[in-house]
Amino acid sequence: MSAIPQDLYREIAADLRPVRPLRPAWVRALVLLPCAAAGLALLSFLLGPRWLAEPPLSLAGAGVQLLLAYALLVLALGETIPGTRTGIARPVLAVGASLLAFLGFLFALHGTHPMAVPPGMELAMVLRCLGFSLLLGVVPGLLGFGLIGRGLPARPGVAGVLGGLAAGLAAVSVWQLFCAGTEPAHVLTGHGGAVLALAGAGLALGLARRARQDAAWARRRA
Amino acid sequence: MLEEDLIVLMERYQGGELAAFETLYERLAPALHRFLASSWDGPVDDLVQETFLQLHRARHTYLPPRPVLPWVYAIARNVRRMDRRSRGRHRRFEVEEPEQTLAAAASPATDAPADQVAVRDALARLPADRREALVLHHVWGFSFQEIGSLLGVRDGTVKVRAHRGITTLRSLLASVRGRLGGPREPSGGEQRTSPENVSAGDPGEPALPLRSPTRSR
Numbered sequence: 001m002s003a004i005p006q007d008l009y010r011e012i013a014a015d016l017r018p019v020r021p022l023r024p025a026w027v028r029a030l031v032l033l034p035c036a037a038a039g040l041a042l043l044s045f046l047l048g049p050r051w052l053a054e055p056p057l058s059l060a061g062a063g064v065q066l067l068l069a070y071a072l073l074v075l076a077l078g079e080t081i082p083g084t085r086t087g088i089a090r091p092v093l094a095v096g097a098s099l100l101a102f103l104g105f106l107f108a109l110h111g112t113h114p115m116a117v118p119p120g121m122e123l124a125m126v127l128r129c130l131g132f133s134l135l136l137g138v139v140p141g142l143l144g145f146g147l148i149g150r151g152l153p154a155r156p157g158v159a160g161v162l163g164g165l166a167a168g169l170a171a172v173s174v175w176q177l178f179c180a181g182t183e184p185a186h187v188l189t190g191h192g193g194a195v196l197a198l199a200g201a202g203l204a205l206g207l208a209r210r211a212r213q214d215a216a217w218a219r220r221r222a
Numbered sequence: 223m224l225e226e227d228l229i230v231l232m233e234r235y236q237g238g239e240l241a242a243f244e245t246l247y248e249r250l251a252p253a254l255h256r257f258l259a260s261s262w263d264g265p266v267d268d269l270v271q272e273t274f275l276q277l278h279r280a281r282h283t284y285l286p287p288r289p290v291l292p293w294v295y296a297i298a299r300n301v302r303r304m305d306r307r308s309r310g311r312h313r314r315f316e317v318e319e320p321e322q323t324l325a326a327a328a329s330p331a332t333d334a335p336a337d338q339v340a341v342r343d344a345l346a347r348l349p350a351d352r353r354e355a356l357v358l359h360h361v362w363g364f365s366f367q368e369i370g371s372l373l374g375v376r377d378g379t380v381k382v383r384a385h386r387g388i389t390t391l392r393s394l395l396a397s398v399r400g401r402l403g404g405p406r407e408p409s410g411g412e413q414r415t416s417p418e419n420v421s422a423g424d425p426g427e428p429a430l431p432l433r434s435p436t437r438s439r
Contacts, residue, residue: 004247008271012278018238019282081283082296083374152280154300154374210307217301218308221268 025077028147032070032170035140039174043132051177055113058177061105065173068098069166073144076162080151091158098169102192110182117181129179129190130197137171137198145205156206164202168195228290236281247274254298257358257372269305273298295372344394348387355380356387 004012022028040051051059075094078084117125144163153159172191181187228249234242251270258269276297284293345353354373358364359380366384370377 004244005267005271008274011275012243013240015278016238016240016243019236021236021285022283024285081285081293082280082300083288083292083294084296087375151283152276152297152300154296154303214304214308217272217304220272221305221308 022081022151025074025081028077029070029073029166031143031147032066032073032140032166035143036066036170036174038139039136039171040177043136043174043178047178054177055109057105057109057112061101061109062173062177064101065098065105065169065176068094068101069169069173072098072162072166072169076144076159076166077147077151079155079159079162080148080153082152082154088158091162094162095165098165102169102172102195106182106184106187110184110187113182115180115182117183117186122186125181125186126190126193129175129181129186130194132178133168133171133175133191133194134197135171136174137167137194140170141167141198141201145202148206149209153206153209156210157203158206160202160204160206160209161199162202164199164205165195167202168198171195171198225289225291229287232281232284232290233286236284236286243278250294254294257295257298258302269298269301272305273301276301291368292372292374296374299373340395340398341391344391344398347394348390352383352387352390355383356391359384360388 044051072094075091079091141164144167145160148156148159148163151159172195175194176187176191179187179191181190228246231242231246231249235246251274254270254273255266258266258273273294277294280297284290345357348356355369358369358372359366364372366377366380369380369384373380
């Protein structure tokens with residue numbers, strides 16, 4: 001019979017409150033949908049219900065991107081359950097599909113409804129779109145990172161990137177319904193920049209978590 | 223140890239029963255010890271203890287009625303990786319192999335100390351994923367299915383890794399023998415020792431100090 005080390009036993013016994021198992025990843029990731037709905041309502045309130053006048057292609061693009069964002073968050077949360085068969089293929093495929101969808105709808109929309117940014121307004125429009133997209137991505141991002149933090153990701157960096165991409169994609173899926181510009185340069189910088197920024201933030205948070213864990217372990221070993 | 227028993231124990235543990243943790247520890251600690259020892263060159267007790275600590279802190283991430291063992295071993299692997307990183311010994315781990323694994327690998331089939339050293343060196347030079355699959359299967363006797371669950375990969379992937387590990391190991395051993403001026407391979411040995419041409423069960427190959435899996439669950 002294996003004897004439990006005394007310090008381990010004490011630590012376990014001191015913190016043995018009942019816990020509720022996490023809900024499945026696909027359930028927890030549903031948090032993205034009310035976030036998107038709230039963002040849509042907020043922007044409708046601030047800027048007017050412009051999205052009602054959007055072409056069907058734009059609405060379809062937003063819907064597909066939101067679904068892909070949800071799938072990314074499901075994958076990110078799956079990373080936080082030890083023993084879940086993850087591999088690298090599914091995250092890579094999901095990220096690739098999301099980027100393809102983003103670019104595909106960008107060029108399709110530009111092809112069918114070209115709308116150039118007024119001359120001299122390029123930078124201002126990019127900053128405006130970046131700002132709104134990041135603003136919309138903050139809440140789903142924080143919620144997503146909070147959910148990731150509740151688990152035990154084997155690859156915190158991967159989970160962080162997936163979570164950040166999910167938040168960014170959800171944000172721009174809503175924001176694109178309020179932005180008239182379809183010029184690729186504008187969308188890539190103003191909208192795509194926000195997605196990349198949130199993915200980068202996710203990566204940074206994931207790596208910071210890993211570094212913190214490593215440091216704590218090194219201290220305990222010492 | 224039945225998986226169903228472990229699931230019940232985990233549920234009781236999540237409900238706050240200390241006795242359930244004690245039973246889990248009793249049942250899992252020896253296997254975890256072996257698992258961590260299979261690729262570690264330091265004291266394993268610390269890692270086992272840290273694994274149980276992480277397991278406790280993350281007990282809410284176990285989702286009943288999923289199998290318990292893959293969840294536990296995934297946490298153990300996390301701990302092992304964390305320890306490697308915190309020591310900043312990535313490179314060293316690529317070229318060193320745990321003493322316990324090597325001791326286990328040195329079966330009676332390998333009588334000469336020189337052979338043991340050669341096997342030890344060759345094992346150490348294997349890519350980490352191949353070495354892990356090979357050692358877990360051939361030395362510790364885990365089935366491919368079990369290893370797949372432990373590592374979070376498909377059974378077929380484990381088989382491929384273990385097979386490639388064996389073939390690479392044979393190539394390395396053959397080249398070591400060639401360098402040391404040892405007995406030459408039989409005629410055609412170069413062909414047989416190339417990774418493409420050597421099968422894991424080729425009876426013409428020199429005996430490897432690896433045990434056949436004996437455990438079955």
